Amino acid sequence: MSSFLKKRVRIVLVETSHPGNIGAVARSMKTMSLERLYLVNPLIYPSAEATSRASGADDVLAGAQVCRSLNEALEGCSFIVGTSARQRRIEWPLLSARECAQQVSHHASEGDVAIVFGRERSGLKNEELDLCHAMMNIPTSQDYTSLNLASAVQIVAYELFLSCSDIVMRDKDAEEKATHEQMEGFFSHLWEALVATEFLDPQNPGQLKRRLRRIYSRAHLTRNEVNILRGTLTSTLDKTKSL
């Protein structure tokens, strides 16, 4: 069932510094039947070093989508996992690489899925993690956590490859999950309603928006559910406008 992997799973690299890493990631992906590589603002690309490190996976590298924003790379995705070397105090589900693979292969049977890897030194920013449904952490030694980017992709790809080898097609009647764009539309609507009810001060939102984002990301809403929630927001807005 590795066609799921080929067609549905995106590996997204954010602002990669070293072109050699991009090539090595392409190679790591191809050994495990992954093909869809997205590069968000790579520092140097294309480059001879990337091609050299890709070895026989130069087709994966040549097919890479270069994007100007993470949002662009996530378009159409209904499940998004961010990776983090650190365990943060956050409210996302924190998955191990193995758990991540199980969830991704499940979701990939229904729609497009993205696994997002951050910068070599500094990882992903909070506002990038805000776009994710779950976070993944690869277990490492506590004394030395410095996994090379391509090594991290290799482990995740390997776990995915194993978990997809016995995947079963899901029920086609399962409701479709909301896409990234639909979730962003919902959040805009939510902020508008919360400003209208004076719960949210647009000049000083503090941590509220982030916390609310996390709640709804975690719930991993279907399209219908987004419509229901937006219905509640519309009626709230109508009411406040009639004041």
Next chain:
Amino acid sequence: MSSFLKKRVRIVLVETSHPGNIGAVARSMKTMSLERLYLVNPLIYPSAEATSRASGADDVLAGAQVCRSLNEALEGCSFIVGTSARQRRIEWPLLSARECAQQVSHHASEGDVAIVFGRERSGLKNEELDLCHAMMNIPTSQDYTSLNLASAVQIVAYELFLSCSDIVMRDKDAEEKATHEQMEGFFSHLWEALVATEFLDPQNPGQLKRRLRRIYSRAHLTRNEVNILRGTLTSTLDKTKSL
């Protein structure tokens, strides 16, 4: 249990061509608590490229034992696994990376263990495999089996690390989850607000309440998050009451 890994498990590289790979292997090892690196007739060693790719694992690299024969590298070992990209017609037990990790961690409790990786292009020779108790193969795509040497070590080291430790991945500072009573209080509050904004007809709620319940149950809210959400409801109710 990572002291087993540190003290008892050797990674043996036979006639490695590219010094960068040796450095990258050291880094892969250290992320997973492995320290004992053996180099059998490396083509170029030591080298600046190896040191550069080792990154913060230069201590593992500096401690590497350079040997003139595979036999020398295996001295004192009571369990030896050879790796192979190909499935050969042989009489050895052929282990997956995961099975190998289980066996290695078992044997490491009794004595020294070695995992032997062959040349980048041609792997291990038959007379080298003859020294092994078992053979291991890392599952890959059938179309492209060309795992980078450091990637192969990374996967094996990762599996070893998992099999030797009962890692608890969860964040210990995770906020307390809301109790059943707190969730019920939240739902009552939610219905009240939705009736006030005329989204919900209390005489004819249909499936709406059930669907909303599922969304918030799935999110598995913390106490703080329930308080935030109830804050939004209170401000909505205040607004509608001022009509």
